[in-house]
Amino acid sequence: MKNEQNTGLGRRSFLRVSALGGGVLLGLYAKPSLAQTPAPAAPGRGGRGGGRGGFGGELSPLAFISVAPNGVVTIMGKNPEVGQGIKTTLPMIVADELDVDWKDVRVEQADVDQVKYGFQSAGGSTGTPLNWDSMRKVGAVGRQMFVSAAAQTWGVPETELTTASGKVIHRASNRTVGYGELAATVATMTPPAAASVRLKDPKDFKIIGKATPAVDNLGIVTGKAVYSIDMMLPGMLYAAFERSPVVGGKVVSANIDEIKALPNIKHAFVVEGKQQQTPVLPGELALASGVVIVADYWWAAQSARKKLKVTWDDGPAASQNSVDYAKNAEAMSKTKPGRQLRNDGDVDAALKTAAKVVDVAYSYPFISHAPLEPQNATAWFKDGKVEIWSASQTPGGGKQSVAAAIGITQNDVTIHQVRGGGAFGRRLVNDYVAEAAYVSKQINGPVKLLWSREDDMQHDFYRPAGFQYLTGGVDASGRLIAFRNHFITWGQGDRSAASAMMSPAEFPARFVPNYQFSQSVQPLAIATGALRAPGSNALGFVMQSFIDEMAHAAGKDPVQFRLDLLGEPRVVEGYDAGRMSAVLKTVAEKSEWGKRKAAKNTAMGVAFHYSHRGYFAEVVEVSVDAASKVKVNKVWVAADVGSQIVNPAGALKMIQGAVIDGMSETMNQEITVEKGRVVQSNFHQHQIVRLTQAPPEIEVHFVTTPNPPTGLGEPALPPVIPAICNAIFAVTGKRIRTLPLSKSGFSWA
Amino acid sequence: MAFKLTVNGQPTSVDVPADMPLLWVLRDVLNLHGTKYGCGIGQCGACTVHLGGQAVRACLTPVSAATKAPITTVEGLSADGSHPVQQAWMEIDVPQCGYCQAGQMMSAAALLAKNSKPTDKDIDTAMNGNLCRCGTYLQIRKAIHKAATIKTKPAQSARK
Structure with missing residues (x-):
């Protein structure tokens, strides 16, 4: 097809003319009410x-x-x-x-x-x-x-x-x-x-x-694609928002008059903030408290933040620290779990009869989504109604968030979808959309609210960290007979923080005769949410690393141990062991698992994971040098997402991208909290894999089965993390039980 | 303060503070939105433009430092997608979200202008400052090799 750029606004409703020669720039713009009307002709x-x-x-x-x-x-x-x-x-x-x-x-x-x-x-x-x-x-x-x-x-x-x-x-x-x-x-x-x-x-x-x-x-x-950040309206101003550094904190006072007097500043005002009606944890705000600065261009508003003097009431969340989270988890692991969520067979009895028992602790950090386009939205409040342009992943939910934040009904909220520069789950939450609407209402005019990268990284809905205390037993024949997990996560009482729960059916549940799963929660001040392959992006690491440990304890080949664990092709409480075995066998065959002679300091690791309706198995070959520098040489992916790949070009990119994304999570990414504040602020402290670190080859094999076609945004990511860790173990003998790898002295070659 | 700039072949003048980064002059004053903001500290490369043919980070380049040499943004590669880098990017179908790609292409175009047949090593050196959050690196590498085989059409203009 002919590639014709779609602005997201309807071609005739928005024309951007850059007449640089005369130094004149025109934003020709039809009335927003037209923008949502399909072309009548x-x-x-x-x-x-x-x-x-x-x-x-x-x-x-x-x-x-x-x-x-x-x-x-x-x-x-x-x-x-x-x-x-x-x-x-x-x-x-x-x-x-x-x-x-x-x-x-x-x-x-x-x-x-x-x-x-x-x-x-x-x-x-x-x-x-x-x-x-x-x-x-x-x-x-x-x-x-x-x-x-x-x-x-x-x-x-x-x-x-x-x-x-x-x-x-x-x-x-x-x-x-x-x-x-x-x-x-x-x-x-x-x-x-x-x-x-x-x-x-x-x-x-x-x-x-x-x-x-x-x-x-x-x-x-050609640079013409309009992303959310590129939206323009006639007479539009630009806003920056200094939020409370601690979730739930409030502005006590601020030098608003001084800020207003700065050049190019049009408005500055305090936002009181708003609690959600029924928050589980303090992170779930309807609107953060802080100071909004509105200017002729964004850099003026953003620069004015440096002159801003705010006295904050941090609130109770300021007492929280990552160091304490880990200490609390360790202490909780030694006490009776809060709730038992699954108990198959008799784990204690089975562990007594086991030939080998492995008793270890796993942990993983908070992670920021950090899509490359920071959060932003453009809003125009007029006559009691608001029109919004954003890259929300849940625009329907966006209407609700906006209505709640500025006190109008959802019928008075119009949302236009504009291309987004990545999302990864961050844009499932519409906080920044609600903020833009709020600012527009306050200044009674069109405005683009843009978060800085630092805002984005420090006010995210983080992938929840977690602590898992695992005990496993294999019998004399090398069969996994007992599995116990005390999962320590976040919440209050019976309720878990967003995306911080684990299904009692998480694999290998259903495949181990004696299986016990319990959960305890500790309070958390920062907000959590779904990151690409939510739950699975951490659980895949824990379960497939631990299963690898059990394979070694059983003295079995890691692929064979997994095939034995899956057993005969059959569906067990919704989990299709046959589909998983098939992708595992495929990836083993394609990677020549156990058949290739590995170079020095080089080995393969394997893992599989089911998530988001997709069955995925992956093999990673890594080299690790004496300085603990890791090179991922090649990744093999076998995937079963049903009968039909709709767009093989897009599918390949999604899988390769997910593998590289998983590598980023494996090596460097960690968000920590000090005094209720997020420490990391930008990409130098929360690193993304770079071109030289990416594997030269990621080979993808689809196993098609007569099942309805399913999605690819997520399920390719979880297995790569444990596959890398298992490969590192195969090279170095060092078992990775804590992410990111940088904490254990590893770095990319 | 008034600054005289040449952007994509066209002279223009902007009245902004001397320390205002070129990125924000391009985006919010000249309304050239192809150049993207990702980090503001030179970590991601999304804002890469050419200044006198060199790939620079517009987020770290004050406007006062951009008056002496011509500036080229992604819009200046070509408006119709005919620049070899643009052609290769489309042929290899590089973008996922696409947000970093203007910066990636500007780094690639600067590399190819100096080195018509870059090796993987050359690509490593030229491209390692450009992050792709979606992980399109395999496609980017392929597209640069592809672009090296595409001849520039002499008729094409860098202007629009």
């Missing part, structure tokens, strides 16, 4: 499809598809695009069933309207599994409507008509008509029920399954 672009609701109901092709008279097909991308490629993936599905050529397709980003488009979200690797069926139906029903329109026009039975490349064909009379010529008729029709329409046989797919470049590539490489 495009035939076939319907409203709500005759009242057929989308949210939970059947989606109308008229909401998603329009065909211009010249045959150019416009398909709406319904979900937020934050780098996962969904703006390409879902329209591919629609286009294939619609039976048009991809070169004729243009994609536009849909606004937030969950009645029209169904659930709109980016998270949990749900984009493909939740939309696979519905997008196929949208395309297929759309195709059927063009067929019906042609049948009416020609007065022939529909059964005599076929379609190809955006045309309806009547072979008997040798006639063809383009969808574009039928679009006006189709626009007046009521879509038939999806159940009455035949979907394509997958062997006839022409677009699905073909490596397809992302639709926004041209915009990205």
Whole structure:
């Protein structure tokens, strides 16, 4: 297809003209109320499809598809695009069933309207599994409507008509008509029920399954793609927000008048802050307290923060420190757990009979999401309503957050989806969206609120740290017979902090006859949330590292021990042991596990993990030198995400990216707390893998199975972390039980 | 203070404080949004532009230091995607979120301008200051090698 940049605003509603020659810059902008209205001239672009609701109901092709008279097909991308490629993936599905050529397709980003488009979200690797069926139906029903329109026009039975490349064909009379010529008729029709329409046989797919470049590539490489941070409104000002460094802290006083007197500063004011109605932990604020500075350009507002003098009431959270978290966990590990959540068989009895027992403690740190585009949103509050442009992963939830923060109803909140520079779970929380709305309301005008990198890293909803006290036993035949875990996490009473819980069914539960899982919680002042592969990004490390320890205790090959643990192909309480064994066998075969002669100081590690509906096994080959410098030479990935990879190009990138992301988490990333404040502030202290550290090769193998297609944003990440740690053990004999690796003296070569 | 700049071949003048980073002059004064903010301390390279042909971090370059040499931003590579680096980036389908890619491409273009056939080692040296949070490094390396094989069309203009 021709790469046509979509601004997220509708092409005609926003024109940016950079007339550098004359030193004049114009932001031509149509009224925001137009920005959310679909282009009226495009035939076939319907409203709500005759009242057929989308949210939970059947989606109308008229909401998603329009065909211009010249045959150019416009398909709406319904979900937020934050780098996962969904703006390409879902329209591919629609286009294939619609039976048009991809070169004729243009994609536009849909606004937030969950009645029209169904659930709109980016998270949990749900984009493909939740939309696979519905997008196929949208395309297929759309195709059927063009067929019906042609049948009416020609007065022939529909059964005599076929379609190809955006045309309806009547072979008997040798006639063809383009969808574009039928679009006006189709626009007046009521879509038939999806159940009455035949979907394509997958062997006839022409677009699905073909490596397809992302639709926004041209915009990205020419610098024209509009990200959330690039939004502009007429008369827009720029805001920076100095938040309480301690969650729940409050401004007592600030030198507001001095700040207001600085050049280019337009507004400065204190934000009281707002608690959520029922917070579990202090991190869950509706609005943070602090000082907002609004200026002609962002750098002026940001620079003014250096002159800001604030007296804070830090509140009780200021007594918290990472050192104490670890001490508390250690002390709690020696006492009776708060709650027992699973108890299969008799662990104590089994451990007594075990040939070998391993009793060890694992821990992992808080991690920041740090998407490369810091949090920001642009808001325009006017006449009691607010319009917002943001890269939220949960724009529906964003409406709620905004409404709660500024005291209006959700009906008065409009959210436009703008491309996001990464998200990784950070943009599931709409705190910055609510803040932008609040600032706009306060200054009664359009404003872009931008967080600095430091704000972003120090006011995140962190991947929760955790402590796991594990005891395992193998019998004389080398079988894992007992597994006990005392998990020490965060919360109050029976409630865990966000993303800090662990399922009682977490593997190897269900596969060990004597299994006990208990949980204790300690209070936490910083906010937690879902980071890419939430839960799994830490649990994969713990479980697959510990299983590796048990394999060595049993004197077994780590792959064979795992295959034995999975056992016969069967589904155990929802966990498909057969699918996991298959990917494990595939990755072992492709990596020539146990067959390759390793170079000096070089070895392989293996791990598997099931998450987000995906079965993944990975092998990593590392070299470790005498100075503990680690080089990841190669990674092999075997993946089962069902019957169909929609876009193999996007799928490969997501998996390779997840592997590299996992490497970052393995080596360097750790957020620590001192006096309730986050210590790390920027990438030098929370490092991302660089080009020279990335493995030269990440080989990906898909094992296709007759299961519905599922997502790829997350499940490739968890196994790489333990696979690296297990490989390091294989080289050095040093078992890694604490992340990041830098704490144990390792660094990238 | 008024500063005279040449951006993507076009002279312009801005009235801003002398210590204002070029990044924010480009973004918030000249409305050239292709150059991105990622860290503000020269750690990520998302703001990489050319100053007199050298790849520099616009977040650490005060506007007062940018008056003597022409500035090129990603918009100045070409408006139509015809620069070899842009072509290669599209052909290899490099971007995920794409936010870092303007900086990646500017570093790559500066490398290729000096070294028409860079080795992996050359790429390591030139590109290690540019972070990609999505992890597109394998594609970036491939795209630089690809770009080295694409001939620049003489007719193409760096201006828009």
